[in-house]
Amino acid sequence: MTNTILHLxxxxxxxxxxxRDLTSKIVSRWPEAQVIRRDLAKTPVPQLTDAWIAANFTPADQRSPEQAAELALSDALINEVTQADTLVIGLPVYNFAPPAALKAWIDHVARAGVxxxxxxxxPEGLIHGKRVILAMASGGTGAGSEIDFASTYMRHILGFVGMTDVTLVAADQMALDAETSLAKASGQIEELTLAA
Structure with a gap:
């Protein structure tokens, strides 16, 4: 069966x-996979607005065409997640946390009732049967440390929507020893199994 990957x-x-280098190497481990590509830097996801929130909290069968249009991108992003067997997510650490571009994507995907x-x-997550591989890079933040609000947050929010099978590939603390950090991450990628 062909594995479908959401490469984010x-x-x-x-x-x-x-x-970006880590996610590309991870995705290349599945050469036969169908890949859905989403680049949040080249095509940014907008921040939530008052109109979006009003549309989201209006029952689906009562939404106006304008409200449906407000949620169209969110629906498309969620559809990409549900189509995928595996999510490969690049996680650069900015000031101890995920970058705003990734947080905006999360805000569109984590929707009550959906x-x-x-x-x-x-609370009960509704997205099941997915594998997630986080590719983290940081300057000084240690993966899983008390100041890592990036991978710990991602594990929490992914689990909140039902995705609990999460693997972390970490090139952390690059500012301290980049060569060792990259070698460690490469080793973690080599250890990834190809089973979905």
């Missing part, structure tokens, strides 16, 4: 980007 990059650096819902037992 968020770094504003269109060249010499560590996360990708998660609230129940009497608490």
């Amino acid at each position: 990059d968020a770094s504003p650096r269109l060249s010499d980007s560590v996360t 990708t998660f819902r609230y129940t009497e037992n608490g």
Whole structure:
């Protein structure tokens, strides 16, 4: 069965980007995969607006054509996620957290009643059966450390919408020892299994 990959990059650096290099290497591990490409730097996702929020909280069968249009991009982004078997997400760390471009994508994808819902037992994610590989790069932030609000946040929000199978490839603390950090990340990529 062909694996479908959503290849998502968020770094504003269109060249010499560590996360772009890592995501490309990861995706190349599945040469027969069908790839859905989303580049959040080349085609930015807009921030949420008052009109978007009003449309989102209007029941689907009561939305005006204008409200449906407000949610069209969000619907398309969610559709890309649901089509994919595997998500490969570039995660550059900016000031200890994901960049704004990636946060904007999350805000469009994490939608109450669509990708998660609230129940009497608490929130429930509605996106299941996905594998996620995060390709993180940072200057000084250690992956999983108490100041890492990037990979820890991504694991939380992905799990919140139901995606709990998350693998981290980390070229972290590049400012301290770039060569060792890149070698470690390359080793992690080599260890990735090709099964979906």
